Amino acid sequence: MARIAPFRGLLYNPNKVRDLAKVIAPPYDVISPEERARLYRKSPYNIVHLDLNDEADGYQTVARLFPEWQESKILVRDETPAVYFLSQRFPRNGETEIERLGFIALTRLEDFSTGTIRPHEHTLAGPKEDRFRLMLACRANLSPIFALYSQPTRLINRMLWERVQDVPPILEVREEHGSLCRLWRIADPELIGLVQQEMESRTLLIADGHHRYEAALNYRDHLRRERQAWTGQEAFNYVMAYFANMKDEGLVILPTHRLLRAFRPIPFQELEEALQRYFYLEPYPKTPDGRRWFLRALKSGGKRRRLIGASFRRDPRYLILRLKNKRIMQRLARDVSTPLRELDVTVLHLLILEHILGLSAEEQLKEGELSYSQNEQSVLQAVEKEEHQAAFILNPPDPEVILTIALGGERMPQKSTYFFPKLITGLVINKIDPNEEIAEL
Helix, strand or coil: CEECCCCCCCEEECHHHCCCHCCECCCCHHHHHHHHHHHHHHHHCCCCHHHCCCCCCCHHHHHHHHHHHHHHHCEECCCCCEEEEEEEECCCCCCCCCEEEEEEEECCCCCCCCCCEECCCCCCCCHHHHHHHHHHHHHHEEEEEEEEEECCCCHHHHHHHHHHHCCCCCEECCCCCCCEEEEEECCHHHHHHHHHHHHHCCEEEECCHHHHHHHHHHHHHHHHHHHHCCCCEEEEEEEEEEEECCCCCCCCEEEEEEECCCCCCCCCHHHHHEEEEEEEEEEEEEEEEHHHHHHHHHHHHHHCCCCEEEEEEECCCCEEEECCHHHHHHCCCCCHHHHHHHHHHHHHHHHHHHHHHHCHHHCCCCCCEEEEEHHHHHHHHHHHHCCCCEEEECCCCHHHHHHHHCCCCCEECCCCEECCCCCCCCCCCEEECCCCCCCCC
């Protein structure tokens, strides 16, 4: 049962910060070092100074800056608990703008074993430790977890949207990549109660923020051990989350393509024979027209059957790979469910990277071995410039398949999904006062 609660959000003070665009940022895990430096220069109060501090003593710096910003009223906390309704309008492929609706609230932290909140991707120890240490430094959720729920009637979004009609948002900002964000504060206890009732029967799926969620669990357990006595209503038992309906037309998932730096030397003919043993190959010449037809065929064909696009260094062809027989995957992945086994990304990691190219699961996780991008053109160009040895182009997974896998207690390979647009960091912060109790109404 998902437990939802309003909270007193901490927001940038419009009397102190005139241009919100200068202080917001993308999520920390998609910010390159170059972009972080640029965001640093935009404003001394840009959220990256807290969320992705680059000082040598970064956590200590955050522990100093965060209370300073509150004391100087750069950040101000709402007096009344509320939920925050968020509209994101964004361009998609040059078409008419799409709108994604959702709301920000607290949710009770639940161990994954309860089944109330489900992960769908594997996590790494390093980022979890980083986010945990950041929480120790600032005692806050600087950005929300991105959580999905399923409600075909879309009742929650309809109720919240009706309430904010003709009401000016408390903030409106357009981020650099074109997304227009508008945020409303909703403090009506009756309406919040209706949202809570609707959410009680929902299972939550973590779309983005797996490391932050697991860090919040570690932070909760850390404070419980310190206190020994606790009721479950303390603020550290909750985490800030953005809730989006899986049935919302504005929910967009982009594919995450792979670039492989290197693999063991394999004679070209041997590699060709290995691929042909398991896949039907559909070649396209490495010309501008060939690339265009290759990508078009991959996308259109991916709607009917599972396909993987490939480009190998010094191979004059782009290849579309279609699995000949599912039995090879049944043999390689005996212990996983059919939906997970048949994912393009599972076939790529188990059959191609590990079985054919000889890259073990551990080697695939090594820093720098694989890199990821949503830009198919840049991925292909990196191979043609001989900066990488191979590129693999994927189609996005279906949201319902992701949910089926998560409900079965399984996780997809890391970076299997990319929910677009990313949530902006800096719209709302959840300050965690260890002596404060959360009222669920």
